[in-house]
């Protein structure tokens with residue numbers, strides 16, 4: 001079988017056998033793939049530079065018995081600075097692990113671009129990496145068809161934009177007025193507005209995201225709870 005050229009970002013790298021690595025890569029052409037990089041852990045391996053998380057580049061792969069093997073690779077961007085800060089590493093790792101859970105073997109340009117821009121801003125931006133992580137999650141929810149209602153009550157339809165505090169229901173898909181859902185978790189108008197804006201924000205503008213501490217805390221809990229509910233998986237935190 002002839003070699004195939006794939007552009008991708010390494011989401012995870014797992015040591016395998018004595019000196020190999022298995023790479024889980026989000027590619028433009030074939031969605032999520034697993035590629036074996038033989039000898040990648042040997043000193044002076046030609047795959048060493050490519051075979052680590054967050055690396056964006058081009059791979060030449062060949063397919064044998066349905067399994068992909070890396071034959072050559074070119075690094076376009078290593079996002080190296082992510083590895084130099086604990087907070088950056090943590091946020092970037094959550095993003096790649098969520099990507100791995102939602103991606104499948106269909107090409108998904110929008111997901112690829114969202115991942116690329118998020119890693120890029122975490123690596124080079126001045127932002128709190130948590131803000132980019134939350135922005136990634138908000139945009140991913142919209143991308144996957146789970147944008148929640150945030151300006152009106154999902155039950156009675158009441159306009160909630162003048163309310164300072166409302167409720168939020170995962171199962172009902174968004175904001176609920178006090179009368180309809182006093183048992184649900186409360187959410188501040190500021191946090192819901194930040195959530196709404198992040199979903200709509202152009203990818204080139206995500207470096208502008210700067211959340212106030214209180215909003216960041218609130219959304220960290222609300223967004224992850226909602227995402228875990230709709231995606232039906234637990235995000236490792």
Ligand SMILES: [Zn+2]
Pocket residue numbers: 153154155156157158176177178179180181
């Ligand atoms: Zn209501």
